[in-house]
Amino acid sequence: MVSQKGLALVDRDEDGVDRAFRNDVLEGLRQPQKAVPARWFYDDRGSQLFEDITRQPEYYPTRAETEILRERCGEFAELIGPGRAVVEFGSGSSVKTPVLLGCIDPSAYVPLDIAGDFLRQSVADLSAKFPDLPVHPVEADFMRETALPDEVADLPKLGFFPGSTIGNMVARTAVDLLRSMRATLGHDSHDGAMLLIGMDLVKDRAVLESAYDDAAGVTAAFNLNLAERINRELGGTIPLDRLRHQARWMDDYSRIEMHLVATQDIAFQVSGESFAMSAGESIHTENSHKFSRRSAFTLLLAGGWTPVRRWTDGEDRFSLILARAATPRNAP
Template identity: 75%
Template sequence: MAAEQGLSLVDLDRDGVDTAFREDVLQGLSEPQKAIPARWFYDDEGSELFEEITRLPEYYPTRAETEILTDRCDEFRTMIGGGRAVVEFGSGSSVKTPLLLNCIDPAAYVPLDIAGDFLRSSADALSAKFPGLPVYPVEADFVRKVELPIEVTAMPKLGFFPGSTIGNMVARTAVDLLRTMRATLGEGSQLLIGMDLVKDQAILEAAYDDAAGVTARFNLNLAHRINRELNGTIPIDALRHVARWNDAYSRIEMHLEALRPIEFGVSGHRFSMGEGDTIHTENSHKFSRRSGTTLLLAGGWTPRQRWTDREERFSLILADATVPRSAP
C-alpha cells in the first residue's frame, strides 16, 4: 500500500521557493558572522547526502542509536505500548524508523519534513515495508506548530526525533522547538529523542569531516541550493568545508570558509567575504545526562527513561509531555 499523498504546509512564493528559506538566507548573510540555519541543508540532494553520511565508518551516531533501538526493543514496547500515532520530525531513516515501528505496533505513522520529494519517497518506501500501516506524510517546517492529519487527531501520539538533531540548535531555539513539538503532539503525548554525548574531540571531529569528503559535499550543497533556488552567484570553488570542536559551547561547528576574497549575489542582494571569513552552517551540541535533562524540562517534557549504547556514545530518552502546574 502506498503512502497517502499527504499535506503540504510550506509557504512558497510565485517562483516556488520556500519564503522562509529566502528570509533566513538573506538575514543570515547580512550578519557580521554569516550564518544559515542547519535545517536548510535538507533539500532532496541534502537529504540523500545525509543518508550517505549515516553509513560512513566515522559517523558513529547512527550505529549507536540503531544498537539501542535493537537491544531495547522489549523495553520500548512495554513503556510506549501499541496504538499510538508515531509522528516523526524528519522524513524517516531507512534503518531506525522501521526498528521502532516493529517494536511498538503503532496505529499510524506521520513523517514531517520540508523536503517534499524526499519525504514522499521515504513514506512510500516505508509503506512497502509496513503494508498494513496508515502513513500520512506532511510537508511542513516543524519548527512551527503543525496541524496533523485529521485521521490521527484522536490517537495518542509518540513523537520521534532521532539522530540528535536537537543538537543542531542553540539552547534557546532547542527549547522553542521542544515546546512546539509538545503543541503539535498535544496532551498525553510522549517523545523519543536522540541526544549525542560528549566524547573525545578526535572522534567528534572525524565524524563531521570524513575522509571520503561526503560531509564536505553535504555542507557545500547548501551553497549550491542557494545558487539554484535564490538566483545566487556564490563561487563554490572558493569555499571549503571546515569542522571544529568548540569546547566552550560543547559543540562541533561546521563552516564554509572563503579561500579568497569573494563577492556574490543572492535574490538581488550583494554580499562579500574576505579570505578566511566563514558562513556558519551547523552546530552539533553534545550533551551530558544533566544538560539533556535540563533541556527537555525547559521544553515541556519530563524524562521517563534513558538508554545508551554499550560504549556510551549516544543516548535515547523517552519523555512524557509535562502536565502544566500553576506552582512548583
C-alpha cells in the same frame, strides 16, 4: 496504506521559492558572522547526502542509535505500549524507523518533512515494509507547530526525533522546538503524548571532528550543497570553488561547528543583494551540540517534557531518551 490528504505545500513566493528560506539566507548573510540555519541543508539532494553520511565509518551516531533501538526493543514496547500514532519529526531513516515501528505496534505513522520528494520516497520505502500500517505524510516545517491529519487526531501519540537533530540548535531554539512538538502532539490527550529523542554525547575531540569531516568528503559535499542550493534557488553567484568545508570543536559551547570558509576574497550576489567575504571568513552552517545526562534532562524539562528513561549504546557514545509531556500545571 498511504494517505495523501496530509501533504501540505510550503509557503512559496511568486518565483516558487520558499519564503522562509529566502528570508533566513538573506538575514544570515547580512550578519558580521555570516550564518544560515542548518535546516536548509535538507533539500532532496541534501537529504540523500545526509543518508550517505550516516553510512560513513567515521559517523557513529546512526550505528549507536540503531544498536539502542534493537537491543532495548522490549523496553520500548513495555514503556510506550501499542496503539500510538508515531509522529516523526523529519523523514524516517530506512534503518531506524522500521526498528522502532516493529517494536511498539503503532496504530499509524505520520512523517513530517520539509523536503517533499524525499518524504514521498521514504514513505514509499517504509510502506513496502509495513503494508498494513496507515501512513499520513505531512510536508511541513517541523520547527513550527503543525496540524496533524484528522485520522490521528484522537489517537495517543509518540513523537520520534532521532539522530540528535536537537543538537543543531542553540538552547533557546531547542526549547522552542520542544514546546512546539508538545503542542503538535497534543499534551492534553487522555493518554499523554510521549517523545523519543536522540541526543549525542560529549566525547573525544578527534572522534567528534572526524565524524563531521569524513575521509570520503561526503560531509564536505553536504555542506557545500547548501551553497549550491542558494545559487540554484535564490539566483546566487557564490563561487563554490573558493569555499572549503571545516568542522571545529568548540569546547566552551560543547558543540561541533560546521563552516564554509572562503579560501580567498570573494564577492557574490543572492536574490540581487551583494555580499563579500575576506579570505578566512566563513558562513556558519551548523551547530551540533553534545550533551551530558544533566544537560539533556535540563533541556527537556525546559521544553515541557518529563524524562522517563534514558538509554546509551555499549560504548556510551549516544543516548535515546523517552519523555512524557508535562501536565499543563507543571509545564513552562
